[in-house]
Amino acid sequence: MIVAHPLMLTNFFVAGINYKKSDGEMRGRFAINTDQYSKIINSAPDYGVDSFFILSTCNRTEIYGFADNPDCLTELLCSQTTGDKRTFTQLAYVKNGRDAAEHLFKVGAGLDSQILGDYEIIGQLKKAIKFSSDNGFINPFMQRLSDHVLQASKLIKNSTDLSSGSVSVSFTAVQYLKQHISSNSKHKILVIGAGKIGRNTCKNLVDYFGEADITLINRSMDRAAVLAAELDLNYASMDDLSAYLNISDIILVATSALQPLVSAKDFQGTEKKLILDLSIPYNVDPAVSALPNVTLINVDELSKATDENLQKRRSELPKALAIIRDCMADFLDWYEMHKISPVLKAVKTTLSDIYRQQLAVTKKTDKAVSYKYETKVQAVVKNMACKIKHDKNYGCHSLEAINEFMRAVAN
Known part of the structure; x- marks a missing residue:
């Protein structure tokens, strides 16, 4: 059993080929059907991959996942294709972190499809993610990212004309x-x-x-x-x-x-x-x-x-990109909060211990007093979260939170 990778953007990659640099015959060598996908799922731990999914359509074959480096993902993918890793690497694009996440948003919205606005892609994406999820290979990061991608696709479909006309x-x-x-x-x-x-x-x-x-x-x-x-x-x-x-x-x-x-x-x-x-x-x-x-x-x-x-659909691109930016920002907000949650949890535990000690010394057991302390803890932790997101400084704000709490309970 491999150790799960930290849920950090730096560990998230996409490697793929699409219609832009490869014809249908070449893409066919790297297409993945359900049987191949199952075999890849079973062998993923051997390649150091603990969370991933594969999107294989007529336009593209892409593998998204967490790994030490993108080679782990491409080797895993090519282990079951008729095409070899060397050929795939020559044709492939590799994106990491924020770029990889943004690429998925554009793919899900049909912005990266051969037919601009292709609405079949989102169904294929849902199916690919579900297959990996059902087999335990979608971590909380990828689940939350996919939720935001699906939301962006739905908003673009309902509020723009990007999917008007011949789009599949x-x-x-x-x-x-x-x-x-x-x-x-x-x-x-x-x-x-x-x-x-x-x-x-x-x-x-x-x-x-x-x-x-x-x-x-x-x-x-x-x-x-x-x-x-x-x-x-x-x-x-x-x-x-x-x-x-x-x-x-x-x-x-x-x-x-x-x-x-x-x-x-x-x-x-x-x-x-x-x-x-x-x-x-x-x-x-x-x-x-x-x-x-x-x-x-x-x-x-x-x-x-x-x-x-x-041409009409192309004119809708600015609207679609604006929606993607908003949904991407929401996802990154979640990600930043997820990163600091262990720190916030530790500070909250420390503050809770302090107020319990205070209650023991003063021998106050009144529920109203306990509620007052708990409310102050929540307020201090929330304020700390906002400051960390802004300043990206954990230690300084942890000490500041404790001092802030001590001042609050003293009043």
């Missing part, structure tokens, strides 16, 4: 279809995957192509059946995937398989097809794009599609 991969996919295919009801649409992105994709398809013949296939057929019943879709077994690939003219893939589920050999005819691969790592073999009459669009290409609302 699933929504952008359907917008792309609207721009590039006819709106008739003869389309046979296949969706592979019933996770968060797959579910949202199905909902958006129903909204815009409700008359089309839409079929859902998922590794868990029960999960596919539940979602299909909810949205009035067709569903089929993964065993029938090849048949549905051939009869469908529009295919959307949103799965988390480590290897491609769809390859060139799955297609037998030359019918015209449009395939959108929303997965990282890619779940459609790039060789499929060489097939006649097949158009394959991956998540990076999709995110670069024309977005009429982009």
Whole structure:
């Protein structure tokens, strides 16, 4: 069992790669699914990591946590990826302390996403934190930080237009279809995957192509059946995937398989097809794009599609950043109080001992007198906390608090 790291900003790091310096194929080498996450959880103590979480989406893979240095986190992450630590380090950004915390605020608000204002990221962030928390790997610092990040994201969503228009991969996919295919009801649409992105994709398809013949296939057929019943879709077994690939003219893939589920050999005819691969790592073999009459669009290409609302959302950035600054300040206030809480507790204990000694000498046992002393203790400790936060001087203010208390009880 490793010793927990002190809850200090200096021990908090984030190391990650994202779309800015790595393409989808490269990001796929470092994508983390649930099984890999579980293995990383189990081996974390071996790497000197006692509190962390991993955010793995189509845009990024990041590990946030407490460690002696960021190498501990990157080694832990790369222990379960197909990509190696050396490659990850060459592409990665590493942030520490306040910079790492501020980065998480921006990620949670969708400011660092390939699609500005992406509202799917906050659900993915909640899921990542919960997974680590359920396994005992979220300390009070990270829990409080994540609470403030979620609060900032909610405030930005409700009080700005940053999330207006096309602000998620699933929504952008359907917008792309609207721009590039006819709106008739003869389309046979296949969706592979019933996770968060797959579910949202199905909902958006129903909204815009409700008359089309839409079929859902998922590794868990029960999960596919539940979602299909909810949205009035067709569903089929993964065993029938090849048949549905051939009869469908529009295919959307949103799965988390480590290897491609769809390859060139799955297609037998030359019918015209449009395939959108929303997965990282890619779940459609790039060789499929060489097939006649097949158009394959991956998540990076999709995110670069024309977005009429982009300029409007960019104009909301100052408001969003102001909200982040306020929430970040609230978090740092909590952090400063948390740092000095042992000192305050020690002073409070000392003052309480002094007033009990005073009561013993004077032989006063009246409840009103005891309440008076306790009230003075609380007031002195509160005043001391304010001064420490301002001056960052523990020892001086500890002595001052004792003197202040002695003057107070003497009156």
